[in-house]
Amino acid sequence: MPDLYVESPLAHRNSPERLSIYLREIKDRGMVDLRGIASDKKFMAAAKKVLGLDLPKTPHSSVSWGDVKALWLSIDQWLILCPRAKAAELAAALTAELGVIHSLAVDVSDMRAVLRLEGEGVREVLLKGSSLDLLSGDYKPGAVRRMHYAEIAALLHVVEDTVFDLYVFRSYADYAWEFLLATAREASKIKLFGKQAGPF
Template sequence: MSELSYTSPLAGAAAPAGLSVSLREIPDRGMIDLRGLATDADFMAAVKSVLGVDLPTEPRTSVSWGDIKVLWLSIDQWLILSTRTKMHELLASLRGALLGIHSLAVDVSDMRVVIRIEGEGSREILMKGTSLDLLSGEYTPGTCRRMRFAEIAALLHVVEGEIFDIYVFRSYANYAWDFLLATAREPAKITLFGQQPAPV
């Protein structure tokens, strides 16, 4: 019996030369959608026993422990991130620890595509597709939030100062990739609050 294999809709896609930032897909990102009550001490303890870290309870925050990251999505929902190779074992451990506790843990690794945008000017490029003010002091490393990006649903995670991961549903992967390629072209580069260079 052949084993299932994952093929990204962006397989083979490569960012061309002439971009003002770095764009690439992160194809090996595994994801678990976790639901439960943050007010349930048994739930929180069971998850910590598997992940090694407390679930974040503050809106739009995330936590990390080794190669595991947990993004807060809502008051009863989290997105657990790790490598695809660890997802089966991690999911089994979570379900075992949560047995008998009101909760839900589902592998959603194939649901979304992760695009990383990195480099000076990344915030300005992202702001071409969203109404979020990414230049404000709110968007520090670790911040995550749902957003509308280029008129589609997306999830933004601030990895570091000028490194961002955008999560989009796989059916919109090519659209989001093409939008970023267009807005990240060097001729489309903008400098906020300053004189713009004349087009060549």
């Protein structure tokens, strides 16, 4: 069997320079879209059995266990993150365990491009394309938010205070990358709400 050729959405992009933040593509993440009724105890129990964690019920939150994370997308939808190699089997395991319980687990590892943004000015950079209140307490580590970014739909996950993962649908990956190149330039760096050296 010949080797399979695999390339991520932004495989053709190099790490950019002269940006005010670090920007790179995360290529090795697996993702499973999981639908189910949160109030259905059997559903929640089956999910826990496979994933090892309780699916989060609080909107815009996330839960981790080992190398698996569950991101809340909606009242009946979660995005399960795991190592890429594990995704297909995880989706299959969920489907098998859930059986006749009304649910849907789909391997969507290829559907989105994952961009990692890191650095002090990450929130300000994102604010050039998003009207979320990213400086507020709603965006502490663990927060998840689907959003409108630039002109497209996106998903934001606050990994750490200055580390954000931005998920965009695969076909928009180049557009999102170029938008970040344009808005994260070192020359356009801006600090919001800090001491200013104003004219006196």
